[in-house]
Amino acid sequence: MSESFKLGLIGAGIGSAHATGAKKVPGIEVLAVADLNPARGKRLVDEFGVKRAYTDYKEMLKTERLDGVAVGVPNYLHKQIVIDVLNAGVNVLCEKPMAMNARECEEMIAAAKKNKKHLIIGFMHRHRDDSRALKQIITAGGLGEIYHADAYALRRRGIPGLGGWFTTKKMSGGGGLIDIGVHILDLTLYEMGFPEPVSVSGATYMKFGHKKDYNFVSMWGGLVKRGRFDVDDFVTALVRFKNGATLNLEVSWAANIEKEGMYSVFMGDKGGATLENGVPLKITTEHFGKIVDIIPQFAKEDTWATQEKNFMEVCTGKAKPVAPAHQGLVVQKIIDAIYLSSKKGKEVKIS
Template sequence: MKSRPKVAVVGLGIGRGHAAAAAKNPKADLTALCDTDKQRLAANCKEFGVKEAYTDYKKMLRQAKPDIVVVALPNVLHAPVTVAAINAGAHVLCEKPMAMNTQQAQKMADTARAKKKKLMIDFSYRFMPEAQALKNIVDTGAVGDIYYARTTWHRTRGIPWFGPWFSQKDKSGGGPLIDLGVHRIDLAMWLMGNPKPVTASGSTYDMLGKELAKKANKKFDVEDLALAMVRFDNGATMLVDISWAINCERSEEMASYLYGTKAGICHRNVGEGYKFEAYIFGEWDGTYVTSKIKNLPPAMNPVDHFIDVVTEGTKPIATTQHGVDVMKVLDGIYKSARLGKEIRI
């Protein structure tokens, strides 16, 4: 694309940050914003100096004619809005999870391919300096073949009531697995080199969430804990455990451990918050070493990266197929938990 792309953001919760990035990006113009919440819409338009405000995304696509649409809506709207935006001629950066299920994700991918448009899922954890550093190390071959991954996100009490839809299955597609697990599963699979998932064996529980929802006067019909074992076509195995509510030690624990033939690596949060660190461990010259990675690349922003993908043909950090494969894992775990047996993905 030669001229400066017009960017539109739909959904201004987390989308506010995407609007801020697009407004600052020197290679693109943030020209339109859309949200059904008129107050939120007006506040964002004022903050970012955007003149075109819409409460209806279809009207926005028709009138604003954006080149890039950032979809930051409740999960149930990811597929319909993405497909509509691509059909209207836009490239799309869509928030995670890609969709509610694999069928929808595949439709999004097929539409992008048919219309020759870029479609990237915001797997934002890949963009962190610590994750980028680990990926660079893996790509040198220093970790060897990764044959085992253990990926976790536990919250003692962390059901996101701020978005009223998160705990409603018809709007979210599921609970912590599709909300938080998607990040940790994607990060692990990416560091493993994106092998193809072949089977899943999962369990889900809702032992605490329902009671917490009753007290908070909220609807809750999803899991509060998901556990799984996923096998890949290269023989590797991934263990997954993810919760919004569990009686565990730390209020927020995120960690992905990848075990390779030459070394192990880890990406995890520090303390209880969103500060991260990366480690490599293994035996070198007869000494077993655990080493914190200090040489970190600068942080990247997914919106800036996607603008480069569209304007400069930069290779996307996350391909559309990665989005579909992660969706297959999420679907597989839910299906296995429902049926009570291991299933083929």
């Protein structure tokens, strides 16, 4: 590429991870950041090598000639900010969850189509080296037909920003399910080849976050005193797919459990797999007439750099999106259906 790919950031929280990843990719220049909070924007300039900081993202879009923007703001702002960036003629990498609900996702996809721009979703776990290795194994038929998967995103006491936007339903759209459940649900669907969901039975719980004596060791985003907690801290759900497969999901921000982690267990008729963040990938199968475990070897790669590289390559016509928006919409439809099923106390259909 003769000219660099010029990246902008909106939101300087998770924006720092985008900046760090992008700076490792030859050909990407992290030109500017916009954050309402000037101190947070300045930190990205001072510590992460971003060139310029703005407090108004519209001003940044007007002033800078950007090829792509990574949007990482509270969930309730995703839809409007993403649409504004697309309408300014700039491609978007939108943080997860794609939006508050499926209706918003559809509006965002329509804006991308109208402006003939790319919209991809920050499902960064798809870009992990172990996730990519498993995808290759599954695509080559290594597990055979995957008929069931268990997906877990489990924290013992891991509510983020308690009292702030993360735990306020009108700003977040939900609790642990929409925050971390979205990651493992998406990753599991991706590995399964995105079968079409037809129905969902789910139950959501609030057992810890609303209590004054919530006990924790550390907290992403910090505690917001006298704030709200009106979202789920544990969710369980069963998703059925058109091809007959099923997916069992368990998500906790807080629960009295021993094993924490972000992992999926896949059951195929030729082999199974356990994919766990930070733990070697394991294939569970039969070989030499014996029941065996296989630990595949592969090159270690930086997850965030891989994600930002894919964004650049999609926008420059060199690659297909690893996490396209239409799949973000499917994930969101399942999340909407889990919340609806819990409210109704019965299984609901997905259209």
